[in-house]
Amino acid sequence: MGKLTREAVVEQALEIGDAEGLAAVTIRRLAQELGVTPMALYWHFKNKEQLTVGMADHLIEGFVIEGGYAGPWQEGLRELVAGLVRVLRRHPCAADVLDAVDHIEVPAFLQVWDTALGLAKRGGFSRDESCMISQYLLSGAVALAAGPGRHSPPGFSEQEAAERTRLKRLRLQSLPPDVYPHIVEMAVPLSEGSAPDLYDTFGVDLLMAGIEALSARSGGH
């Protein structure tokens, strides 16, 4: 019925990836789920890599605030990073998708990157510094989205998630305390990962504090 379209394929792929992990997103599995032959997908995508690029693009698409970022550059960068993390957090597999893909191939990611570059330049950083800062912030955002506080897949219940952190805690607590004293001692906070919101806020603060400190040091405004 519903004709096979690029968008439908990508959305189905994200659904599988969110529920069962990116490894479960397979051309054949995807085709089966869409009621179609595996080779049908090759009409819409050159290969699996391009499919993954499509997934990444769909994740970020429409995120960049069009008019925005008119205030101080620090606020702009902070909002950009926090927003990117927030968008990625909506899909459990988002961070994995972005890790699996060359960012340069993803238009929506390039747009975020371009905005970050512009803000860094407004911060008075040199060209080289602006490049490094934008890369640092964006890979930092992806790492934050991949970190603890990641949404458990819709398929999995709260219980399932709680069980996983319990197993992680047990694993940490069963380590030899003489060789990993601090890890064993902190098994609880390490496995629970504190409140997810707090983690994100702290992470963004950390990223931005580094930028601002370097900005002050090198005399940027």
Next chain:
Amino acid sequence: MGKLTREAVVEQALEIGDAEGLAAVTIRRLAQELGVTPMALYWHFKNKEQLTVGMADHLIEGFVIEGGYAGPWQEGLRELVAGLVRVLRRHPCAADVLDAVDHIEVPAFLQVWDTALGLAKRGGFSRDESCMISQYLLSGAVALAAGPGRHSPPGFSEQEAAERTRLKRLRLQSLPPDVYPHIVEMAVPLSEGSAPDLYDTFGVDLLMAGIEALSARSGGH
């Protein structure tokens, strides 16, 4: 002749991964290279995941300075992060290996983590903060090792590497300048990625500046 040993397998795996990428590291390919049947590897490793864990462990093994880190905690953390980046940079596939693996399974990584946790606590951070800071620094180090300045695989020549950055530059320059103005303008520094040493130094500075700023803000020493 040389009997098949865990270590020999891991080293061969790293050799393939460095030369042709982690995707080329395959049970069957590995067995072939070692002059053995694929199933022979299953005597030494439960499955491919454990093989990858072995690779990660071998990469970091013996890195943590035993006596060290007696000075101020900032110096200790900086040295730890810089050292980790340096060690990972010795193998082109190192960052990919660490991305593919649950760090909790890698003893050598846990040791680095434990050291980082101890240093963070000495810095006066709370338990939760210490957890987040250590995770932030270690994932930051891996991200740095994965970033530009990565060693080109031994198999590839200098020319080959130069050709790749040339292609990347062309790709960036051919983007529509009205939608990605800053990226197109900065195509050269973005593709070249500045001197690799400078990139690492800047990256570590950035990571540490964030930590120190937060430390000062919350009143840690």
Next chain:
DNA sequence: ACCTGAACACCGTTCAAGT
């Protein structure tokens, strides 16, 4: 333009069997 059928060259892994 859009999809199918058949085939190719791969994977990881299990299980019984050899030495």
Next chain:
DNA sequence: ACCTGAACACCGTTCAAGT
């Protein structure tokens, strides 16, 4: 203890062919 042979259930992708 350490390795092999045969088999299973998967992969991504190509290419000719259908409508």
